[in-house]
Amino acid sequence: MIKDWKELFDHVKGETYSRSLKQFLDAEYQKNVIYPPRDMVFQAFKLTAPKDLKVVIIGQDPYHNPGQAMGLSFSVPRGMEIPPSLVNIYKEIQNDIGIKMNFDNGDLTPWAQQGVLLLNAYLTVRAGIPLSHERPEYQQFITDTLNYIEQLDQPIVYMLWGGFAKRYASAVTNPKHLVLMSSHPSPLSANRGGWFGNHLFSKCNTYLAENGQNIIDWQIK
Numbered sequence: 001m002i003k004d005w006k007e008l009f010d011h012v013k014g015e016t017y018s019r020s021l022k023q024f025l026d027a028e029y030q031k032n033v034i035y036p037p038r039d040m041v042f043q044a045f046k047l048t049a050p051k052d053l054k055v056v057i058i059g060q061d062p063y064h065n066p067g068q069a070m071g072l073s074f075s076v077p078r079g080m081e082i083p084p085s086l087v088n089i090y091k092e093i094q095n096d097i098g099i100k101m102n103f104d105n106g107d108l109t110p111w112a113q114q115g116v117l118l119l120n121a122y123l124t125v126r127a128g129i130p131l132s133h134e135r136p137e138y139q140q141f142i143t144d145t146l147n148y149i150e151q152l153d154q155p156i157v158y159m160l161w162g163g164f165a166k167r168y169a170s171a172v173t174n175p176k177h178l179v180l181m182s183s184h185p186s187p188l189s190a191n192r193g194g195w196f197g198n199h200l201f202s203k204c205n206t207y208l209a210e211n212g213q214n215i216i217d218w219q220i221k
Contacts, residue, residue: 004049008148012141021137025124033127035062035069041123043071047112054115054213055204056149056158058142058165061122064130072118075108082106088185088195090220096201099219107220114216119145121164146171155211157204161185161195178207 012018025041028034036043059073063083068076074086082090082103090101112118121142126132146168149156156177160166162184172179180203183194190196205215 004051005045005148008145011148012144015140015144017137017140021135021141024135024137028124028126028133034133035064035066035125035127036071040069040071044073044112044118044120047072047109048115048117050149050152051154052115053117053149053152053154053156054208055111055216056117056119056146056156058158058160058168059118059120060164061120061131061133062125064125064128064132066127069125070107071123072108072112073120075118076106078105078107080106084187085185088187088190092185092196092198093201093218095196096199097205097218101219102221105220110220111216111218114214116216117149121168142168143171150174150177155208155213157207159200159204162189176211178204180204 025038029038057073062069062071063076068080068083070077074089076083076086083106086106087103090103093099094101108116108118119142122131122133122135122138124133150171150173152174153176156174158169158172158177158179160169160179160181166181169179169181180200182198182200183189183192185195201218208215
C-alpha cells in the first residue's frame with residue numbers, strides 16, 4: 001500500500017480529515033467491536049496496485065456481522081456463508097459468461113489480484129450497526145481516491161451498482177475510463193429487475209480487450 005499508493009496516501013496524510021478520522025478510529029477500535037480487523041482496513045489497496053488497476057467496484061460499507069468483513073467490498077473469507085448480494089453477483093456471472101462459480105467460496109481476493117479494486121466508500125463499521133461509520137472523512141477519502149484514479153492513463157472500468165454507488169459516476173472524467181451502472185445485486189433490488197441480464201461482466205471484459213488489456217477471470221473456484 002505505502003509503496004504502490006504512496007502519492008495518494010502522502011496527500012491524504014496531510015489533510016485535516018485524515019487526522020480526524022484516525023482519532024475517531026482509535027477510539028472506536030478501543031471501545032467497540034469494529035469490522036474489518038484494523039490491519040485489513042486498507043486491504044483493497046494492498047492487493048491491487050495502481051499500475052495493475054483495471055476495474056473499480058464500489059460498495060457502501062463493510063459487512064457488520066462477525067467474521068465477514070475482510071477489507072474488500074462484497075467479499076467474505078472462504079468458509080463463510082456467502083451473503084445474498086454476492087449470491088446474485090455469482091448468478092449473473094454464470095448467466096453472463098457461462099462459467100461455473102463456487103457458491104461455497106465468497107473470497108474475491110483473486111479478483112483483487114487481477115486488478116479489481118474492491119472499494120467500500122466507508123471502510124469500517126461498528127458490529128451489528130450498518131452505516132455506523134458513515135462519516136464526512138470517509139467521503140473525502142473516497143473523493144481523493146477517485147481523483148487519484150482518474151489521473152491513471154490505462155483503461156479502467158467502473159462498476160457502479162445501485163443508487164449509492166451511482167453517485168460517484170460524476171467523478172469519472174478520464175475518457176479512457178468506462179462507467180457501467182445497474183441496480184444493486186441485493187435481493188430486494190435485484191428481484192425488482194435491473195440487475196440480472198445486464199451482462200456487466202462480459203461488457204467489462206470486452207472493453208478491456210478492445211483497449212489492449214488482459215481480461216478479468218471472474219471465476220471463483
